[in-house]
Amino acid sequence: MKGKYSEIKVDKIIKKFRNIDGGWSWTKYIAGPYLGCSFGCAYCYNLENGEDDSVTIKHGAVDKFRRELKELPKDVITLGDYQPAEAGERLLRAMLKIVAENNFPLHIIEKSPLVVDDIDIIKQISQNSWAAISVSVTSSPDDPDTSAGLNLFEPGTATATDRFKIMSEMSKQKILTGAYCVPVIPFIGDSANTIEAVIKSTKEAGGKYFILGGLVIPEPFDQLFWKTLKDNFPKLESKVKELYDINNSAKYLSYLKNLEVLSTKLCDKYGLWTHIPRPINHYPKKLRPNKSIAEYFYLKSRFARSNGLSIKMEDAYLALAFLLDNLDYNICHDYQKQDFKALEDLGLTVELAKELEGQIRVRL
Ligand code: SF4
DSSP states (O other): OBTTBOEEOOSOSEEEOSSOOTTTTOOSEEEOSEESOSSOOTTOOOOTTOSSOOOEEETTHHHHHHHHHHTSOSOOEEEEOOOTTHHHHOHHHHHHHHHHHTTOOEEEEEOOGGGGGGHHHHHHHHHHSOEEEEEEOOSOTTOHHHHHHHHTTSTTSOOHHHHHHHHHHHHHTTOEEEEEEEEEOTTTSOSHHHHHHHHHHHHHTTOOEEEEEEOOOOTTTTHHHHHHHHHHOGGGHHHHHHHTOGGGHHHHHHHHHHHHHHHHHHHHHHTOBSSOOOOGGGSOGGGHHHHHHHHHHHHHHHTTTTTTOOHHHHHHHHHHHHHHHHOSSOHHHHHHHHTHHHHHTTTOOHHHHHHHHHHHHHHO
């Protein structure tokens, strides 16, 4: 037991993904000192403690983090999940210091204003390495009715006003920041007016990007969502169920595509990026062209649907991005030596190899 929180032993504190979260946050590693979450979001499928909202502290989190980070190749690490416990424990703060000492690029996705307490270290990381602070927010203070409705799904979290304050504070310190408008709750937070209000508030708070994502409610984590919806918006229950009918996934995919098209159009209008630019310079020099071309294909995959491309092409672009990211040689140099054969050897279709060739050529 540490203070009023119990502790739990964990083998590892840093989770390493096989592939990065390409086109989104570019995360390769994720870590946090707390297990569980006290915010009780109705759509959460990420509660390691199961359905309850208790929080425990991972035993020896900071020391483990220091040891494990030293062994890893440099890539983007996501920290966050500022629990109320952090105000007293300051474990995330200690972990951020370790990120700074080791010059890792940092991504934080956060709803809690507590993150602003660590702005000094985040600024240091931003100046010496790279940092992007994504504020998780799905409504605008200019749209109070929608905010109040959406808040029913996130009862323990900060208001939209307080979340945009996080963004303003970060941008005042010239730290890259923007909105993660995820998850968009169907028929409550998805109108063009609501999305535009969030984008406008992002721009006004100095955010540089706006990222939109749909609601995912996999069983068995969906009970609380359906209960919250039924209790507060009973008339919407059947509409949302129809949208998420697993026997008609085309309906949801088309819904998501329309949201993406809308979001891209509005980002253009307000001069925001629809993605976070990838921090290429943190990779070994010889691999940077691969990482940069992979970025291009990750984004092609992410926006395939809204650009009218098939799921097959979406998957093909993603597979190509993963492949490029995992090469241990410079694909541009190989192409210079072997010409098109270097690309055929990757096992790509001729179409895809030609597209890759185009991207290599603009970088030579
Ligand atoms: S903030 Fe909400 S969505 Fe995130 S882990 Fe906590 S309960 Fe889940």
